[in-house]
Amino acid sequence: MIFSNLNLDDKTPLYMQIRDYLEDMISKGLIADKSKLPSTRELSEILNVSRNSVISTYEELKSQGLLYSLPGKGTFVNSSNLAPITPWMFDWTSIENDYMAGANEMDIVKSEVPWTSDTISFKSISPDGELFDVEELKKAFLNRISLEGHKLLNYGYAQGYKPLIDYLLQYMRDKGVDTEGKDILITNGFTEAFDLILSSFTEKGDIVICENPTHNTSIKMMKLHGLEILGADVCRGEMDFDMLKEIIESNKKIKFAYITPSYHNPTGMVMSPENRYRYYNIMKKYGIPIIEDGFNEELLYSSTHIFPIASLDNKNNGVLYIGSFSKILFPGLRIGWILADKGVVSRLESVKRCKNIHTSSLDQAILYEYLNQDSFGKYVKKIRKVYGEKFNCAYKAVEKYIPNEYILGDGGLHLFIKLPEIDARELLEECHKQNVIFMPGDLFFIDNAGYDTLRLGFSRLETEDIEKGIKIIGECANRLLLHGL
Amino acid sequence: MIFSNLNLDDKTPLYMQIRDYLEDMISKGLIADKSKLPSTRELSEILNVSRNSVISTYEELKSQGLLYSLPGKGTFVNSSNLAPITPWMFDWTSIENDYMAGANEMDIVKSEVPWTSDTISFKSISPDGELFDVEELKKAFLNRISLEGHKLLNYGYAQGYKPLIDYLLQYMRDKGVDTEGKDILITNGFTEAFDLILSSFTEKGDIVICENPTHNTSIKMMKLHGLEILGADVCRGEMDFDMLKEIIESNKKIKFAYITPSYHNPTGMVMSPENRYRYYNIMKKYGIPIIEDGFNEELLYSSTHIFPIASLDNKNNGVLYIGSFSKILFPGLRIGWILADKGVVSRLESVKRCKNIHTSSLDQAILYEYLNQDSFGKYVKKIRKVYGEKFNCAYKAVEKYIPNEYILGDGGLHLFIKLPEIDARELLEECHKQNVIFMPGDLFFIDNAGYDTLRLGFSRLETEDIEKGIKIIGECANRLLLHGL
Numbered sequence: 015m016i017f018s019n020l021n022l023d024d025k026t027p028l029y030m031q032i033r034d035y036l037e038d039m040i041s042k043g044l045i046a047d048k049s050k051l052p053s054t055r056e057l058s059e060i061l062n063v064s065r066n067s068v069i070s071t072y073e074e075l076k077s078q079g080l081l082y083s084l085p086g087k088g089t090f091v092n093s094s095n096l097a098p099i100t101p102w103m104f105d106w107t108s109i110e111n112d113y114m115a116g117a118n119e120m121d122i123v124k125s126e127v128p129w130t131s132d133t134i135s136f137k138s139i140s141p142d143g144e145l146f147d148v149e150e151l152k153k154a155f156l157n158r159i160s161l162e163g164h165k166l167l168n169y170g171y172a173q174g175y176k177p178l179i180d181y182l183l184q185y186m187r188d189k190g191v192d193t194e195g196k197d198i199l200i201t202n203g204f205t206e207a208f209d210l211i212l213s214s215f216t217e218k219g220d221i222v223i224c225e226n227p228t229h230n231t232s233i234k235m236m237k238l239h240g241l242e243i244l245g246a247d248v249c250r251g252e253m254d255f256d257m258l259k260e261i262i263e264s265n266k267k268i269k270f271a272y273i274t275p276s277y278h279n280p281t282g283m284v285m286s287p288e289n290r291y292r293y294y295n296i297m298k299k300y301g302i303p304i305i306e307d308g309f310n311e312e313l314l315y316s317s318t319h320i321f322p323i324a325s326l327d328n329k330n331n332g333v334l335y336i337g338s339f340s341k342i343l344f345p346g347l348r349i350g351w352i353l354a355d356k357g358v359v360s361r362l363e364s365v366k367r368c369k370n371i372h373t374s375s376l377d378q379a380i381l382y383e384y385l386n387q388d389s390f391g392k393y394v395k396k397i398r399k400v401y402g403e404k405f406n407c408a409y410k411a412v413e414k415y416i417p418n419e420y421i422l423g424d425g426g427l428h429l430f431i432k433l434p435e436i437d438a439r440e441l442l443e444e445c446h447k448q449n450v451i452f453m454p455g456d457l458f459f460i461d462n463a464g465y466d467t468l469r470l471g472f473s474r475l476e477t478e479d480i481e482k483g484i485k486i487i488g489e490c491a492n493r494l495l496l497h498g499l
Numbered sequence: 500m501i502f503s504n505l506n507l508d509d510k511t512p513l514y515m516q517i518r519d520y521l522e523d524m525i526s527k528g529l530i531a532d533k534s535k536l537p538s539t540r541e542l543s544e545i546l547n548v549s550r551n552s553v554i555s556t557y558e559e560l561k562s563q564g565l566l567y568s569l570p571g572k573g574t575f576v577n578s579s580n581l582a583p584i585t586p587w588m589f590d591w592t593s594i595e596n597d598y599m600a601g602a603n604e605m606d607i608v609k610s611e612v613p614w615t616s617d618t619i620s621f622k623s624i625s626p627d628g629e630l631f632d633v634e635e636l637k638k639a640f641l642n643r644i645s646l647e648g649h650k651l652l653n654y655g656y657a658q659g660y661k662p663l664i665d666y667l668l669q670y671m672r673d674k675g676v677d678t679e680g681k682d683i684l685i686t687n688g689f690t691e692a693f694d695l696i697l698s699s700f701t702e703k704g705d706i707v708i709c710e711n712p713t714h715n716t717s718i719k720m721m722k723l724h725g726l727e728i729l730g731a732d733v734c735r736g737e738m739d740f741d742m743l744k745e746i747i748e749s750n751k752k753i754k755f756a757y758i759t760p761s762y763h764n765p766t767g768m769v770m771s772p773e774n775r776y777r778y779y780n781i782m783k784k785y786g787i788p789i790i791e792d793g794f795n796e797e798l799l800y801s802s803t804h805i806f807p808i809a810s811l812d813n814k815n816n817g818v819l820y821i822g823s824f825s826k827i828l829f830p831g832l833r834i835g836w837i838l839a840d841k842g843v844v845s846r847l848e849s850v851k852r853c854k855n856i857h858t859s860s861l862d863q864a865i866l867y868e869y870l871n872q873d874s875f876g877k878y879v880k881k882i883r884k885v886y887g888e889k890f891n892c893a894y895k896a897v898e899k900y901i902p903n904e905y906i907l908g909d910g911g912l913h914l915f916i917k918l919p920e921i922d923a924r925e926l927l928e929e930c931h932k933q934n935v936i937f938m939p940g941d942l943f944f945i946d947n948a949g950y951d952t953l954r955l956g957f958s959r960l961e962t963e964d965i966e967k968g969i970k971i972i973g974e975c976a977n978r979l980l981l982h983g984l
Contacts, residue, residue, distance in 0.1 A: 019773050043811050044772045046675035102783045102815040106700075106843045109754065109788075114699035114850055121849040123657070143649035151652065155640055164628035167636065167829040172608070190531035202687065202855035209854055214599035215591075235853055269594065287529040288504050298587045303594075326528050330587035344652040346860035358591045364606040365599055368720055369694055370687035374859050375831035 016045060017060060028063050029070035036071065040080050040093050047093040051081070054089075113238055120234045122457060127446055134483035136452035139279070139427045139471035141342055145397055147389055151344070154383035166379045172367040173359070174200025174351070175378035181385055182337065186353055190321040191335070192328035197359040199366060200373045203350040204307065207336040208232060211305060211352070212239045214365050220269040223261055225253065227458035227467075229279040229307065232272065241269070245460045248281060249432070249467075251422060253289060255296075262300050271297050274307040275323055277341075280458040280469040281430040282423030287320060294326040294333075304333045324353060331355035339381075341427060342397060347377045401427060401473060404480060408472045411481045415488025417495060427473035430455065436494050438468045444490040450483045501530060502545060513548050514555035521556065525565050525578050532578040536566070539574075598723055605719045607942060612931055619968035621937035624764070624912045624956035626827055630882055632874055636829070639868035651864045657852040658844070659685025659836070660863035666870055667822070671838055675806040676820070677813035682844035684851060685858045688835040689792065692821040693717060696790060696837070697724045699850050705754040708746055710738065712943035712952075714764040714792065717757065726754070730945045733766060734917070734952075736907060738774060740781075747785050756782050759792040760808055762826075765943040765954040766915040767908030772805060779811040779818075793822045809838060816840035824866075826912060827882060832862045886912060886958060889965060893957040896966045900973030902980060912958035915940065921979050923953040929975040935968045 020035045022028060039045045051057070054072060058065040072089055075081040079095050118124070129135060159166060173179065179198045187193055201207040216222075218240030224232070226245025236243050244265065246258035262268060273293065275285040285293070297304050306323045324335035331354070338350035352362060366372065384390060408429055412421050416431060423429040433441070438454040445451060455467025470487075472480050505520045507513060524530045536542070539557060543550040557574055560566040564580050603609070614620060644651060658664065664683045672678055686692040701707075703725030709717070711730025721728050729750065731743035747753060758778065760770040770778070782789050791808045809820040816839070823835035837847060851857065869875060893914055897906050901916060908914040918926070923939040930936060940952025955972075957965050 016772065019771060039772070042776050043813070044776055044806070046806060046810060049675065100783075102786075102812075102817045104786065104788050104815075104817045104840075106788075106816070106840060106846070109700050110846065111698075111700060111702050114846060117699075117849040117853045118846055121852060123852065124849065140654050143653040146649040146652050148644065148648050148652070152641070152644060156637070159633065159637060163633050164631040167631050167633070167831045168628040169625050169830045190534065202859075205853070206855040213596075214602075215594050215596060217596050231853075238853060286504060287501070287524070291527050291529055298585075301587075301589070303589050303591075321529070321531060325531060327587070328528070330589075331591070332587045332589045344861075345654045346652045348855060348857070348859050355589075355591060361591070361595070361599060361603055364603040364609065367606060367608065368602045368690070368716075368723060369854075370691040370833060372833070374687075374833050374862050376829075376865075377859050377862060380861075 017057075020061070022061065022063070027067075029067040029074070032057075032061065032063070032067065032071040033074055036075060037078075037080060040091055041096055043093070043099070045091050045093075047091055049091050050087075051089045051091065112240075116238045117234075120237065122230065127442070127451060129446075129451055130449070133449045133451055134475065134479045134486075136450070136470040136472065136475070136483060138474050139341065139469075140345055140473065141340075141397070141427070142400070142474045145393075145400060146344065147384075147393055150387055150389040150393075151380065151384055154380050154387060158379040158383045162379065166376050168375070170372050170375035170378075172363045172372045174198065174373060175375055175382060178349075178378045178382040179351075181382055182351055182353075185385075186324070186335070186337070190325035191353065192325075193353070195329075195331065195356055196353055197356040199352045199354075199359045199362050200378060201350045201352060201366070202348040202370070202373050203340055203345070204336055204338040205231060205235070205350075206348075206369070207338075207350045207352045208235055208305070208307075210362055210365055210369065211334055211336075212236065212241070213369075214362060216241055216269055221265050221267060222270045222272055223258070223265075223268050223302070224272040224460070225274065225278060226460050227280055227455065227464055228272070228460070229274060230457045232307070233458070233460055236272075243460045244268075248278065248283065249464075251283065251420070253285070253293065255289075255292065258293075259296065262296070262302070268300070268302050270305050271302050272305045272307065273323065276308065276320065277424070277426030280428065280453065280455060280467075282426050282428050283430075284320060284424040290321070290323050291326060294323050298330070298332060306333055306335045308335055308337045331358070334358065342394070343384075344381065347374075347381060349373060349377055349381055404472045404475070404477060405429075407477045408470060408480050408484065411484035412470070412488075415485045417488070417491050428469050428471040431468050431470065433466045433468070433491060434495065435466060436491055437465050439465070441468070441487070441491055441494060444494065445487050448486050448490070450486045452487065502542075505546070507546065507548070513552040514559070517542075517546065517548070517552065517556040518559050521560060522563075522565060525576055526581055528578070528584070530576050530578075532576055534576050535572075536574045536576065597725075601723045602719075605722065607715065612927070612936060614931075614936055615934070618934045618936055619960065619964045619971075621935070621955040621957065621960070621968060623959050624826065624954075625830055625958065626825075626882070626912070627885070627959045630878075630885060631829065632869075632878055635872055635874045635878075636865065636869055639865050639872060643864040643868045647864065651861050653860070655857050655860035655863075657848045657857045659683065659858060660860055660867060663834075663863045663867040664836075666867055667836055667838075670870075671809070671820070671822075675810035676838065677810075678838070680814075680816065680841055681838055682841040684837045684839075684844045684847050685863060686835045686837060686851070687833040687855070687858050688825055688830070689821055689823040690716060690720070690835075691833075691854070692823075692835045692837045693720055693790070693792075695847055695850055695854065696819055696821075697721065697726070698854075699847060701726055701754055706750050706752060707755045707757055708743070708750075708753050708787070709757040709945070710759065710763060711945050712765055712940065712949055713757070713945070714759060715942045717792070718943070718945055721757075728945045729753075733763065733768065734907075734949075736768065736905070738770065738778065740774075740777065743778075744781065747781070747787070753785070753787050755790050756787050757790045757792065758808070761793065761805065762909070762911030765913065765938070765940060765952075767911050767913050768915075769805060769909040775806070775808050776811060779808050783815070783817060789818045791818055791820045793820055816843070819843065827879070828869075829866065832859075832866055834858060834862055834866050889957045889960070889962060890914075892962045893955060893965050893969065896969035897955070897973075900970045902973070902976050913954050913956040916953050916955065918951045918953065918976060919980065920951060921976055922950050924950070926953070926972070926976055926979060929979065930972050933971050933975070935971045937972065 054068040225248040247254040324333045327333040335353040419432040453469040455464040539553040710733040732739040812818040820838040904917040938954040940949040
């Protein structure tokens with residue numbers, strides 16, 4: 015192909031025509047530096063000219079320094095001596111839009127304090143991989159691939175892998191949700207599900223009402239979509255319903271109500287059935303659709319399962335439920351789902367197709383097979399026990415060591431602490447010197463409040479480190495209380 | 500937890516308090532229809548009341564029809580007789596934004612003609628799964644999982660799986676790209692890569708210049724981002740550079756130039772090195788950054804590899820290269836990448852984090868391991884041979900059977916045909932009656948042109964069906980030519 019544009023004529027000696035052509039190609043960068051050329055014999059055959067012509071061409075280009083030979087290896091291009099071409103340094107930041115700029119500005123990963131492996135980190139609320147049943151996952155993979163073979167590796171459906179959709183519909187029914195008239199769209203985790211919904215239904219300036227504080231990724235995403243975020247206080251252990259109503263009544267058009275009723279992030283609270291009912295009916299009354307973030311629902315250690323708000327929406331269609339196993343199972347697989355009105359799912363499917371066609375068929379199939387094995391139930395029992403112990407250990411240690419106004423957390427993988435007038439960022443700085451880090455609570459507030467709060471994730475720590483780390487946080491907090499800084 | 504809000508007092512008989520509480524919970528839907536209640540013995544222990552009180556409660560609720568017993572199974576809720584609650588049917592389409600509406604309107608999957616398994620479909624340009632090395636993929640999975648275990652199943656990095664990034668950087672170097680100052684972001688296929696770029700750098704009303712016709716998914720996505728699309732004709736076998744320059748000179752601010760130089764969709768054309776050089780330098784001169792869609796680069800049957808435009812951008816930073824194996828390998832895994840200036844990749848990484856955190860770690864690891872096996876090279880040889888034969892078969896059959904002004908296609912998995920004044924949609928209707936379907940070419944044009952063109956994808960068909968199907972298309976075309984319709 016390098017020679018496809020070389021048309022030889024009778025006017026000039028052949029070796030000169032070939033030489034000029036190669037010189038031109040090399041100087042334009044169309045043949046890369048150090049790339050190998052055909053041998054003189056090969057090229058003479060390709061061009062249907064005498065081998066001597068090609069030898070002359072190569073010799074002359076060598077003398078110009080544009081080619082070089084390596085004995086036994088062949089002839090290569092050397093374009094390093096060519097006059098430099100005008101550089102083109104495009105200023106990409108100059109054309110960034112607000113979304114790109116905001117995504118970077120609000121990217122907390124980029125502003126994280128550096129830490130080493132001997133740090134006790136309470137930042138993560140992702141599951142402890144050591145607990146994963148890797149052997150069972152292997153089995154799931156091998157079973158599925160032997161059943162379906164290459165079909166799992168080719169394009170699938172935007173809505174998702176049918177057996178997984180059916181499994182999740184049943185899973186939702188087991189949570190008390192009537193799935194009649196509802197359907198499921200598979201997404202790349204909660205984050206994509208939320209992004210799909212925001213991308214499909216919101217406009218810049220729309221008002222969204224949520225809990226304050228709430229999941230910082232959700233805050234970031236809503237801000238990036240240009241939404242105005244209003245929050246009802248949940249800092250005192252339950253939602254402030256008076257505040258919620260006041261917000262609703264003083265703002266005419268609220269686009270969505272976003273809520274995490276179970277294992278709320280960052281407070282770890284689980285909303286009571288009564289309050290779920292109350293919340294649902296307020297939104298129903300005012301006609302405000304609900305986005306329910308169905309976070310970690312398997313991880314309530316102290317009592318039985320609570321129905322999601324979506325289960326109050328049976329026969330209705332006011333709730334978009336976002337589900338995910340990422341806090342208990344294989345977050346690296348990036349699988350979540352949206353349960354919603356059939357019509358909505360069908361519309362969202364087209365949006366999904368515009369974003370990334372579909373979620374990995376292989377991952378969906380593996381997850382489906384894994385969930386169907388008996389081992390999943392056993393796994394949930396196991397992690398409830400392990401995380402339950404860590405939860406109790408962390409709770410007791412916080413009570414014992416950290417001066418606090420209150421501790422929130424009904425389960426899940428984290429606790430939330432209100433300090434007595436201590437700046438959590440100052441505290442973090444002190445703790446960091448002693449290799450202990452955590453999430454300052456202000457990250458989760460929509461209104462720059464919460465300077466005196468923090469979130470402790472304990473899922474990936476051993477109980478000794480939980481106790482040791484919390485003790486250090488407590489000591490630092492007490493020093494700050496005594497001496498200020 | 501169902502009973503956590505029941506506070507018993509001394510003023511009313513206990514059985515009545517429990518009854519009222521349960522009645523309230525059931526009528527509010529807080530205990531789902533058909534759900535099982537604790538046995539009378541269990542409940543008396545939970546509430547610390549006499550068993551008789553609970554028996555009385557259950558009896559009374561049974562007589563009201565709110566509970567029922569199944570012998571040997573227990574006591575269950577029956578809320579089916581309750582007065583219906585006011586329904587809430589939210590009108591979701593009323594709050595859809597333009598993106599959602601457009602994504603549905605332009606979703607060609609939804610307007611596809613129905614077809615059965617005996618249809619010869621030339622619509623697909625996805626790879627033939629029968630060719631996949633499923634056994635080698637299994638090996639890749641087992642190797643990687645035994646090396647890295649649960650780490651592959653937990654959260655990874657937004658930029659991607661490091662070994663895969665390094666592999667792809669080398670892969671790009673092998674294509675002649677100098678990767679100094681460049682980096683790679685892993686995405687969920689080409690579609691996500693393109694969406695990330697559009698989401699990060701464009702505003703509504705921005706002008707983009709591309710080939711006309713071009714990839715219909717790209718057209719859809721650019722339209723959804725509100726871009727104004729201008730196209731330089733490529734219908735005659737190569738790009739119309741006069742038209743390209745005229746467009747550039749008469750439009751002040753062009754945000755991007757989008758181009759598919761290899762196996763262009765739908766024409767199947769491969770741009771010559773000379774034209775790549777020319778194109779690159781025009782964009783460089785006018786300061787218009789290039790988005791290069793590096794489609795199917797392994798599938799040029801007739802000759803050697805051609806460098807991507809990105810390889811002309813060495814030392815510069817004007818090209819965003821989007822890569823993907825989806826047309827040759829495992830599209831179900833949804834893995835693609837963006838090669839760009841290091842700074843751009845770092846900025847895009849934050850956007851990726853807002854969209855779906857990261858691409859499946861497991862899939863990235865499997866693909867990495869697979870690509871590293873010797874078998875990948877063998878696989879590429881095999882598919883070049885198989886698809887090359889199909890290509891030749893299709894080309895010859897079109898020449899023989901279908902009346903045409905010209906046929907385009909230099910390799911890849913499809914051909915593009917310009918008919919002599921036949922409406923390809925009418926032709927499709929006729930062919931569909933005989934169980935043959937294809938892609939009408941107008942889908943790929945930005946200006947409603949191309950009514951008399953069509954794309955034939957042959958990757959998933961056997962050569963007999965290719966010949967049979969093309970013969971039928973030819974017969975229908977000749978009938979339309981003779982008789983009109």
